Each structure stands twice: as structure tokens, then as C-alpha cells.
Amino acid sequence: MKYDPQAIETKWQETWATNGDFHTDHTSDKPKHYVLEMFPYPSGNIHMGHVRNYSLGDVVARFMRMKGKNVMHPMGWDAFGLPAENAAIKNNIHPAKWTHSNIDNMRSQLSRLGYSFDWRRELATCDKEYYRWEQLFFLKFLEKGLLYRKRQAQNWCPTCNTVLANEQVEDGLCWRCDTVVEQRDLAQWFLKITDYAEELLADLEKLKGGWPDRVISMQENWIGKSVGAEIEFKVEDSEEVIPVFTTRPDTAFGVSFMSLAPEHPMVEKLIEGKEQADDVRAFVKRITNMDRIERTSDNLEKEGIFTGAYCINPLNGTKVPVYVANFVLVDYGTGAVMAVPAHDQRDFEFARKYDLPINVVIQPEDEKLDPTTMTEAYTAPGVMVNSGDFSGLTNEEGKDKVAVWLQENTCGKKTINYRLRDWNISRQRYWGAPIPVVYCDECGIVPEKEENLPIELPLNVQTHQDGRSPLPDTPEFINCTCPKCGKPARRETDTMDTFVESSWYFARYTDAQNHEAPFTPEALNYWAPVDQYIGGVEHAILHLLYARFFTKALRDCDYLDFDEPFSNLLTQGMVLMDGSKMSKSKGNVVDPTDMIARYGADTVRLFCLFAAPPERDFEWSESGIDGSFRFVNRIWRLIEELEGELLTAAPCSSTADDCTCKEAKNIRLKEHETVKKAGDDIEQRFQFNTAIAAVMELVNELYLAKDALKGDEKGRKVLSSAISTVINLMSPFTPHLCEEIWEMLGHTDRLVHAQWPTYSEEAMVKDVLTVVVQVNGKVRARLEVPAAASKDEVEELAKNDANVLKHIEGKTIRKVIVVPGKLVNIVAN
Known part of the structure; x- marks a missing residue:
């Protein structure tokens, strides 16, 4: 009997499919277990990363079925987005045709690996039967006040021709194509994820033990909670006020200048009519186009320019100059920073460069700081000085008391700040879900009526070679009727960020073929939340954070009754070749289809599972997969023999x-x-x-x-x-x-x-145990002793072993230590 994996595997795949062995529903009386891997983007071919990811999930799904669970294990396609659109443009084919062709191919490849998916639940996010419900959620969120449109500076990728959310900018580069990101002033749609900042942070406690500590820490840091105070600095000779957020209200008496972000909306008001206005505008233009990450780097050379304006410190009445500085970001805090050079290193460097005052207001207990000789800012704890009635307090006591004084004197308040910013979901590309609003000259921004959904993405358009969306040039899409007044109106031509689709797909799987609703409460509340989610750690502050927010928002719109989408998370490592991630550009890709043809799916699966623990990277090797193939054949031969x-x-x-x-x-x-x-x-x-x-x-x-x-x-x-x-x-x-x-x-x-x-x-229960015998700490024998033998019996057997007798001959036994079932140590001299 020769082991023939091709014949065996296709036989059983057909059997499982014919008999619906992996079909499941929510009416079972078994306890449920929902296993889900992050769904793939349909690139056209699966890679070894896919094989590892879905093999891990399949083990969990099959094991849990064997443990008596009612297991749901679905599969679908993250089908909208830039990669498909760019690939289609490159190959001169429509994105829809490209995407569906790739889906067909990848479905066949995944099926050949024998994964236990319930294919009846298959979905593709580019299908109107999927995104119609996403458009419904948009309308519900808009009605709930969780969506708004605002014009402000946005991250813009000139290569992808679209904006990016903050989470999609990595080290100042586009997360997809590594192009340097620019800032552009645009009107965009935002989801108010910041409304859930505290809950998103607090509920991480619920996930501890189920999620990797690393992912929890990454989300905690990205949400970035800071406790402090907001202080209002009045602009001299004006009714304008510049609010600042600080975690160090204890240092407020030491403010010697104010720093504004170049993008701060107050800049133009402050420089109006000033002689330095043009120089400030030139500085703002130059800094605005700098890399955001570089602007917050400790190594950045601090630069700024005086606006010609002053503001008043409400704590001591001091007049301080207002600068625009390159290290201040408009979307952190209020976009304005009170500068205390003596106790903040960035402010210190700035003050030294521009010869600004350095006012010591926190002294260490064992020395006295002299601002004329300081070489760096003092940021450690100490005692408040030169701080009016607060002098003599420890700086920790002062933080609270200064904040209370500000509140009592209506020039500030205790507050909490978050690094997290609202999620920009507008994208200026074609291949995405249309945003269901229209613009009417009479009524303004008007949401579509629910009965008009889905607003379909037109498929009879020609994409542009430079990636610009064809929607603004498609009259049959743009021109519409206002749902409110019935007059001519214009559709929104931006499409939704594809992370919106992946934020709720886990819920759609529970009732994927429902044509009347996104899901029924019975199906969703039976299956959800996901019991075991599997995917890459690279999504820690993108998809995983967005899905958590989306779940809470849907809950508050009465769509579901749980708080977190994924109870347990497994983040798998990468598959490497010669120490590097596999990629076509490096020429180090191993084709799963070739490996299946040579070894069979079982061997490929086995090697991916055996080579390393799931959370670690593993190195692909010919010897490794050969070893797995030998073991598979070893089992086969055992049966044959x-x-x-x-x-x-x-x-x-x-x-x-x-x-x-x-x-x-x-x-x-x-x-x-x-x-x-x-x-x-x-x-x-x-x-x-x-x-x-x-x-x-x-x-x-x-x-x-x-x-x-x-x-x-x-x-x-x-x-x-x-x-x-x-x-x-x-x-x-x-x-x-x-x-x-x-x-x-x-x-x-x-x-x-x-x-x-x-x-x-x-x-x-063992009848016989192996006991190691040592003489003066060196192993001299291994004895097979009855499991029920007493200490005395084991000791006697040890002392009478021939090799032991040889090593204690002529010596006096001083001590015998017996560890039952494991060890006898004889001390003799």
C-alpha cells in the first residue's frame, strides 16, 4: 500500500463537502465554540503565512468538535481596498473582475488544504449584500452622533491618492506603500472612537489572560491616557484664549513661553497685522510638510518662530511670548504647549537656542538648581519653589492643588487627555463601499433613506492609471435626488476605509445569508463573541482596536448585547526564509501549491504546526518538511506492517x-x-x-x-x-x-x-519507577524499583547495587537522602 496523499486527500475533501460535515447552526444543544482567523485579502494566491494561520485555526476547530463543542469556523474575503484596485489598474482589468477571479482561485487553494470551514457562511466585503448593512450602520451612527464631517489637515499618501488614518501612518510613511505622508486640508468623515477611549482602555482588563500582554500594552499606549489639567492663557489685548493641556500643573509658575503647533487654528489670528506674519507663514508651510514622527523625535533639532503675540499666565500674571514650534502636534492635547524649560527637556533645548528665560520652580531636596548653569531639564520629583502660595509643597501635592485652584478661579480644570484621535473613514479611491450621504444646495448634508440602500458602487466605470477615483467623473453616480426635499443633489464620492468592513465581519458570519438584516439577534447572541481569534500582531492598533470600538458602537445602537468581539486572541509568528519574511521582491517565496503537489496537504500542515510554537516566527526548510513527510509515512507504514x-x-x-x-x-x-x-x-x-x-x-x-x-x-x-x-x-x-x-x-x-x-x-500509575542513585553527587546507577517500595526498601536496593558498592567501598556512609520515586543520594567519605 503506497501512501498517495493526492488521492487520499481529494477523496476525503469531497466526502466532507458532500456530507456537510462542517455545517453548523445556532439551534444545537451543544456548547458553542466560535473559531475565527483573520480573513484574507484576495490577492490571487495563498502564501505560507496563510497556510500557517488557517492550519492553526483548523486544529482548534477540529479539536473543539472532538471535545463535544458546536463549532463555527467560517471563511470570507476582505475584498475592497487599494491593493485590489492597484493590481487591477496594473493588469488593465476591472477591480471587480480581478477580485472575484482571485477569490475563486484562493477558495480552491484553501479547500485543497482540507480546512474545516463552513463554506455556506462565505462572504466577500465587496458584495452589495455585505456593504448594504455597513451603509445602514453608517446611518445609525450618524443618527446617534457617532459620525461627523470636518475639514482639517489630513495624512495624505500621494502614491495611493488617498488619506490615511493616524493608525495607518508608520514612522511617517504610508503603511501600504512606504511613501512619505503629506498633510492636506480636506473635509472628511470621522467616527467618534474617542467617545469610547475610556471604555476601550478599561475593558482591556477583561481581555487579560485571553489576549497577549504585548497586544494589550500596544493598545494601552495607543489610547494614551494622561491625567492632568487644562489651563487657559488669555491672549494679550484680546478676548482670545489659548487652552493648553499639561500633566505637570505643578510647574505652571515656571512657564516662560508658549509653543503652538504650526497647524494650530490660532496662528493666523495671532500674526494678523504683525511684521513677522510672512516669516511665520513660511515656517508653518515648511514644518507642516515634515514627517510627523520626526517632529516628535528626541533627536529632532528644536525650531520655532515668534508670532509677535503674548499671552498671560493666569497663575502669576506673567506675560509670555507665543512661538510656533516644530515639535508640537496639533492633534495632541490642544495643539498648544505651555513651555517650562527648567523641567522639560524639549522646552529646555528650545529656550537655550532662542535665549528664553529658564525659571526653576521645582527644586530637588538635596541641592539647589541654578538656571544659569543647568545643562539639562530637571524632571525628577522635588519641592515647589517660586510658586506663590504653593511653594513648599512636594510637586506631587502641587499637581492636585494647582488644578483645584485653576478650577475655582475659572481659568482651568482637572482633565484627562487621550492620544487616541477620531477615526477618519473617508477614502478618495474607487474600490470601496460608497458613503450613503448626499449634498443638497437646499438641505446641506442629507443621509440616504434606509429603503434606498444599498447605494451601489457602479461597476461600469474605467479606473484611472494614477489611482484617482473615477466616481467624481461618473454623472450617473454623482447626480441624484435629495432624500429630504426631492431636488437635484450630489452623492458623496469618497468611499469607506476598508477597516470598516473588517470591523464587523465576525458578526455577519453568524447569519451570513440573511437578506433582511445584517444578522438576527438569535444567531449573533448565540455565537458571539468569538471564542478564539487568530491573526497577526501587526493589527494590534488597527483592526483589533477598530473592531472593539465598532462592537461597542453597535451595542449602543441596540444591535448586540456584548462588549468585546474576541474573547481570546492568538497572534501567530511569520514564516521566514533565510531569516527574512517571505516576499516576491526578495525572491524567497515558497509556493504552497507546489509543496502540496510534492508532499500533500497533511505534510504541509504538519510542518507549519510542528516547526515552532504558534506565536513565534519559524524558518522554512527543506529538511524540516522532509522530516514531517517521513513521520506521515512512518504512521502509514506502521499500519501497513x-x-x-x-x-x-x-x-x-x-x-x-x-x-x-x-x-x-x-x-x-x-x-x-x-x-x-x-x-x-x-x-x-x-x-x-x-x-x-x-x-x-x-x-x-x-x-x-x-x-x-x-x-x-x-x-x-x-x-x-x-x-x-x-x-x-x-x-x-x-x-x-x-x-x-x-x-x-x-x-x-x-x-x-x-x-x-x-x-x-x-x-x-506506574508499577515500576526509575530511581537515580548518586554517590557524593555523581550518578552511579539507575534502578528499576517497585512504585510501592518504601524509603527504606529503596535505600537498601541502592546501597546493594554493584556499581554503588564499588564507589562506597572502604568509606563510611554519613547520610542517605531518598527522594521517593526519583533519587537516592549517598554521602560517604
Whole structure:
């Protein structure tokens, strides 16, 4: 019997599909388990990262079915967005045709790997039956006050020809194409994610233990909660006020100048009529186009320009000059910073450069700072000085008391600031979900009527080679009727950020073919939240944060009744080649289709699961996949060699009475130990590699014991039970191989419906234990002793071992230490 993975795997894939073995619904009386991997962008071909991701999820799904759970394991396509549009433009094909062709190809590739998806729940975010509900959510959020349109400076990628959310700018570059991001003044649509900043932060506590600590920390830092005070500085000879946020109100008496972001809306008012106005405008233009990350770098050379205006410190009446500075960002705090050079390093460097006063207001307890000799800002704790009635307080006491004074004197207040900013969901590209609003000369901005949804993306358009959206040039799309007054109006031509689609897809899967609603409450509330989510850590402050916000917003619009979308999260590592991430540009891509053709899907899956723990990167190697192929064949040959000897036995079905020889006892013991080890490694630790390793050890033991056990009725029972256990334990990893062997063993029920084997504590009790014997700390013997032997009996056996006697001969035994079942240490001299 030659192992033929191609024939075996296609046979069982067809069987599973024909019988609907992975179909499930929410009417089962079994406990539910929702397993979900982050859905793929349909690029056209799967890569090894896909194989690893979906193999991990498939193990969880298959294991949980074997544990008696009602498992939902769906699949769909993150189908809108720039990559598809750019690829289609490059290949001179429409994005819709490109996308659906790629979906067909990738569906076939994923099916060939034998994943246990319920394909009835398949969705593609570019289908109108999906984005019609997204447009409905837009209208509900608008009605709820969670959406607004505002004009302000935006991150603009000149290569992608669209704006980017703050989370999509990485080190000043576009997250997709690495182009330097510019700032452009545009009117855009924003989701008020900041309304949920505190809840998003607080609810991370609920996720501890279920989410990686690293992801939780990344979200905490991105939300960026800061407790402090807002202080109002009046502009001299004006009714205008410049509010600032500070975490150090204790230093407010030391303010010697004010720093504004170049984009701050007050800049033009402050320089109006001033002689330096043109110079300030030139400075603003230059700094506005700088890299945002560079502007906040500690290594940045601090630059600024005086506006000609002054403001008044409300705490001491001091007049301080107002500067525009390159290190202040408009979207952090209020976009204005009170500068205290003595106690902030950036302010210190700025003050030294422009010869501005340095006022010490916090003194350390053991020395006295002299501003004329200071070489850096003092930022450690100390005692307040030169601070009016607050002098003498510790600076920690002063933080609260100054904030209280500000509030009592109506020139400030205690407040909390967040780094998080509202989510810009407008995109100036074609391949996305249309935003369902119109612009009417009579009525202004008007939301579409729900009954008019979906507002369909026109498919009869020609994309532009430079990536500009064709929608503004499509009269049949733009021209419409105002839903409010019935007069001619214009549609919004921006489309939604594709992260909107991926923020709720997990909910649509629960009722994916519903044409009357996005989902029914019964289906959603049965399945959700997701019990196990799997995907890359690179989405920690993008998709994962957005999906958490979207869930809370849908909850507040009465669509669902839970707070968090994903109860548990597993972030898998990358697949590397020669130490680098696989990529076409590096020429180091391993094609999964080629590997399946050479080795079969089971081997490819097995190697991805065995090579490293899921959360770590692993190196692709020919020797590694060859090793996995050898193990698969090793299982196959074991069955072949024992043809005619094996019984149709259930896992863990042999008994103590069947164990008439040492080999039988060892195999039964190892069988039950392996069930416990593999089950714990999968369920509790996601250590799939060590679970596989445990089964490998059992297979090795079977090879050593098979000749002693075959030919004997009771020995055959022990062999058959242990081999059935191997096949059951391996079925989540190599399902086709195991299904085939299960059938060969005479089972009439399909393995896909089998239960995970149950181990027995009694079967894991050892009759004989191996005890190490040391003499003066050096190992001199290993003894097989009865498990029930007393300390005294073990000691006597140790002292009478021939090798031990040789090493204590002529010496006096001073002490004997016995660790039951493990060790005897004899101290002699």
C-alpha cells in the first residue's frame, strides 16, 4: 500500500463537502465554540503565512468538535481596498473582475488544504449584500452622533491618492506603500472612537489572560491616557484664549513661553497685522510638510518662530511670548504647549537656542538648581519653589492643588487627555463601499433613506492609471435626488476605509445569508463573541482596536448585547526564509501549491504546526518538511506492517488485564500519558508542536513494541487501542491521512465525528519507577524499583547495587537522602 496523499486527500475533501460535515447552526444543544482567523485579502494566491494561520485555526476547530463543542469556523474575503484596485489598474482589468477571479482561485487553494470551514457562511466585503448593512450602520451612527464631517489637515499618501488614518501612518510613511505622508486640508468623515477611549482602555482588563500582554500594552499606549489639567492663557489685548493641556500643573509658575503647533487654528489670528506674519507663514508651510514622527523625535533639532503675540499666565500674571514650534502636534492635547524649560527637556533645548528665560520652580531636596548653569531639564520629583502660595509643597501635592485652584478661579480644570484621535473613514479611491450621504444646495448634508440602500458602487466605470477615483467623473453616480426635499443633489464620492468592513465581519458570519438584516439577534447572541481569534500582531492598533470600538458602537445602537468581539486572541509568528519574511521582491517565496503537489496537504500542515510554537516566527526548510513527510509515512507504514493484526478498536480501550507483558504495560501507560499531554498542550497552551512531539514518541514506542505484541490476542488489543489513539490525536493536524487509516481499521463512522480520547488516571500509575542513585553527587546507577517500595526498601536496593558498592567501598556512609520515586543520594567519605 503506497501512501498517495493526492488521492487520499481529494477523496476525503469531497466526502466532507458532500456530507456537510462542517455545517453548523445556532439551534444545537451543544456548547458553542466560535473559531475565527483573520480573513484574507484576495490577492490571487495563498502564501505560507496563510497556510500557517488557517492550519492553526483548523486544529482548534477540529479539536473543539472532538471535545463535544458546536463549532463555527467560517471563511470570507476582505475584498475592497487599494491593493485590489492597484493590481487591477496594473493588469488593465476591472477591480471587480480581478477580485472575484482571485477569490475563486484562493477558495480552491484553501479547500485543497482540507480546512474545516463552513463554506455556506462565505462572504466577500465587496458584495452589495455585505456593504448594504455597513451603509445602514453608517446611518445609525450618524443618527446617534457617532459620525461627523470636518475639514482639517489630513495624512495624505500621494502614491495611493488617498488619506490615511493616524493608525495607518508608520514612522511617517504610508503603511501600504512606504511613501512619505503629506498633510492636506480636506473635509472628511470621522467616527467618534474617542467617545469610547475610556471604555476601550478599561475593558482591556477583561481581555487579560485571553489576549497577549504585548497586544494589550500596544493598545494601552495607543489610547494614551494622561491625567492632568487644562489651563487657559488669555491672549494679550484680546478676548482670545489659548487652552493648553499639561500633566505637570505643578510647574505652571515656571512657564516662560508658549509653543503652538504650526497647524494650530490660532496662528493666523495671532500674526494678523504683525511684521513677522510672512516669516511665520513660511515656517508653518515648511514644518507642516515634515514627517510627523520626526517632529516628535528626541533627536529632532528644536525650531520655532515668534508670532509677535503674548499671552498671560493666569497663575502669576506673567506675560509670555507665543512661538510656533516644530515639535508640537496639533492633534495632541490642544495643539498648544505651555513651555517650562527648567523641567522639560524639549522646552529646555528650545529656550537655550532662542535665549528664553529658564525659571526653576521645582527644586530637588538635596541641592539647589541654578538656571544659569543647568545643562539639562530637571524632571525628577522635588519641592515647589517660586510658586506663590504653593511653594513648599512636594510637586506631587502641587499637581492636585494647582488644578483645584485653576478650577475655582475659572481659568482651568482637572482633565484627562487621550492620544487616541477620531477615526477618519473617508477614502478618495474607487474600490470601496460608497458613503450613503448626499449634498443638497437646499438641505446641506442629507443621509440616504434606509429603503434606498444599498447605494451601489457602479461597476461600469474605467479606473484611472494614477489611482484617482473615477466616481467624481461618473454623472450617473454623482447626480441624484435629495432624500429630504426631492431636488437635484450630489452623492458623496469618497468611499469607506476598508477597516470598516473588517470591523464587523465576525458578526455577519453568524447569519451570513440573511437578506433582511445584517444578522438576527438569535444567531449573533448565540455565537458571539468569538471564542478564539487568530491573526497577526501587526493589527494590534488597527483592526483589533477598530473592531472593539465598532462592537461597542453597535451595542449602543441596540444591535448586540456584548462588549468585546474576541474573547481570546492568538497572534501567530511569520514564516521566514533565510531569516527574512517571505516576499516576491526578495525572491524567497515558497509556493504552497507546489509543496502540496510534492508532499500533500497533511505534510504541509504538519510542518507549519510542528516547526515552532504558534506565536513565534519559524524558518522554512527543506529538511524540516522532509522530516514531517517521513513521520506521515512512518504512521502509514506502521499500519501497513501490522496488516491483519489490528482490531477495530476504540482509543484507550485496552485494559490492565490486557497487559500481560512489560511491552504491553509500557504502551498502555504511554498511550494514556500522550492523550493527557497532547490534550493539555492544545487546549491550555496552544503548544501544537509539543502535542505532535508527544504523539511522535508514542509512535516510536509502538515500533519498538509491535513485534512483542502482535500474534497475541491481548497484545493485539493493546496495539489496536494505541494505534487508534494515535490516529485520533493526529486527526486535527493531518485529517486526511487519519480519516483514511480510520476507515482502513474497519470503522464505519467517520473520524471527523469522533470524540477526543479520554485518558485514565489509573492507567498512568506506574508499577515500576526509575530511581537515580548518586554517590557524593555523581550518578552511579539507575534502578528499576517497585512504585510501592518504601524509603527504606529503596535505600537498601541502592546501597546493594554493584556499581554503588564499588564507589562506597572502604568509606563510611554519613547520610542517605531518598527522594521517593526519583533519587537516592549517598554521602560517604
